[in-house]
Amino acid sequence: MPNSPMDEIVRIERELIHERFADFERGVLQDNIILCDAKSGVLLAFDGAMVIFGIDAFVGGRIAHETLVHTAANGLFLLSAAAFLVSCHFSLTTVLPRLRRGHEDHIFWEASIFRLPVDRYVEVMEKLDVEEERRDKLSHLHMLAGICRTKFAHFQIAIRSGQIAFGLLVLAELARLIG
Secondary structure, eight states, X not given: OOOOHHHHHHHHHHHHHHXXXXXXXXXXXXXXXXXXXXXXXXXXXXXXXXXXXXXXXXXXXXXXXXXHHHHHHHHHHHHHHHHHHHHHHHHHHHHOOOOOOOSSOSSSTTSGGGGXXXXXXXXXXXXXXXXXXXXXXXXXXXXXXXXXXXXXXXXXXXXXXXXXXXXXXXXXXXXXXXX
């Protein structure tokens, strides 16, 4: 028995809702990726300056090794620089360009389809069926979610390392003032 017109309308509405959800989810994931990259860039600039400051304070001989407190301050400056360097590393890994490859699809810019001449590309894309497009879009969403998880995990490590480094830097400055 063929579907009634009402069944067909319900089916089409479900497909439209599903497509709108996938488009919405892609936007959310892309926004999160951009936000995380921007925050990591700011953190990277701060961390880089603090690495240089910590190394300069340690190597530059600002604190003579007169007392144990001075020696501790020098060690804290070095530890602070090292922790800021760890934060720099994870900030850099956060902003790395997307290199994660999924299966061959029609969305990822490195897919072989985008290496075709433009006429051939258009021809292939026009022949895609709705189900294949849908699978590619869902696979792409899954890949973007994985990228977000990795970026935010690296960003969290970068932030925590930066916090520890800043604490060490403050202790080093206090030791320098006390000594």
